[in-house]
Amino acid sequence: MATPKTTAPTLAQIKKWPAVVSIPQAATAIGCSRSQLYELVKRGEAPVRTIPYGRRHVVITASLVALLEGA
Numbered sequence: 001m002a003t004p005k006t007t008a009p010t011l012a013q014i015k016k017w018p019a020v021v022s023i024p025q026a027a028t029a030i031g032c033s034r035s036q037l038y039e040l041v042k043r044g045e046a047p048v049r050t051i052p053y054g055r056r057h058v059v060i061t062a063s064l065v066a067l068l069e070g071a
Contacts, residue, residue: 017061026059
């Protein structure tokens, strides 16, 4: 049985997200895999701003919106 593909959220939906979101959620919005975004964060090359939150990182939603708007 095939795994259903997660559709990317619209920009309007993303603008309604909380101030920070998980790496997998942000990866879906950007259109990359979560492992790819985790690797970019680890190397300090993520296209979005992240902040440490305990033992993990979260993505700042405003940064994600700016990226998707082409700012």
